[in-house]
Amino acid sequence: MRRRTPGLRREEIAQLCGISVTWYTWIEQGRTVSVSPSALARIADALQLSRAKRAYLFELSGKKDPHIPDLVASPIPAEIVALVSNIKAPAYLLDRYWNVVASNRPAQALFTGWLDQKSSVKNLLHYTFCDPSAATFISDWEQRARRLVAEFRADCGMYLDDVQITAIVERLCADSAAFKLAWSLHDVVEKEGGERRFHHPSRGLLCYQQVNLRVTHRSELKLITLLSKAT
Structure with a gap:
């Protein structure tokens, strides 16, 4: 006989996770129970949760995913920086804090007033929410800005013990009501690609297909490339 409802039953999930059905039900209901990181990891695996x-799940629990290795700050590999520089389309590289750690000349020419500046820190979220020019430069700013926050939350959920992530969020909440x-x-x-439209101050409306790698x-480094499309 076919099941009326697709997917795993609670009993099957509990068995896959190595916990009792009652315990799993309490977790599912959000009751105050102590769950180990390894048990949460087994639940995430059993449910085949997306990365985000x-x-x-781990952000809500306040625990660190045991499958995510500890990251030690290290220089960006020279070959990755060279790759970004040699891409013909606008391209830039984000670190785990969404700071732009490398960008090429086409990207600097596109994001004038941001990537072409000599400031030491170029943060995508700070630019989007705290630079007044961003709201007019990004054609669908409200939708894009809200999605960026959702993408960043999915990213930073893997680094709950990173005080710099907390500092970034607190500062943005203080500086931007929209971010808060x-x-x-x-x-x-x-974080996904798709069509991006920008109102460039001298080149007019520009349309791109964004590709993220x-x-x-x-794995904390994200390469963003913008392929030109006809407007």
């Missing part, structure tokens, strides 16, 4: 939802509101919604989504051996 898995990160949010979006952060309070607790949305989580994977992660560096295999440095």
Whole structure:
């Protein structure tokens, strides 16, 4: 006989996780129970949660995902910086804090007033929410800004013990009412590509297809590339 409802039953999930059905039910209901990081990891695996939802599960629990290795601050590999520089389309590299740690000339020409400046820190979230020019430069600013926060929450959920993440969020909440509101919604989504439209001050409306990639051996690094499209 076919099941009326697709997916695993509670009993099956509990068995896969190595916990009792009662215990799993309490977790599902949000009761105050003590759950180990390894048990949460087994639940996430059994439910086949996406990367974003898995990160949010651990954020809600206040525990660190045991599958995420401790990251030690280290220089950006020279070959990765060279790769960004040699891409013909606008491209930039984000670290785990969403600071731009490398960008090429096409990106600097596109994001004038931001990536072409000599400031030591170029943070994507700070630019989006705290630079007045961003709201007019990004054609669908309200939707894009809200999604960026959801993507960042999915990312930073993996680094709950990183005090710099906390400092970034607190500073943005203090500096931007829009960020504070979006952060309070607790949305989580994977960072994805898609169409991006910008109103360049001298070149007019520009349309791109954004492609996002992660560096295999440095998973905290994200390569953002913008492929030109006809407007």
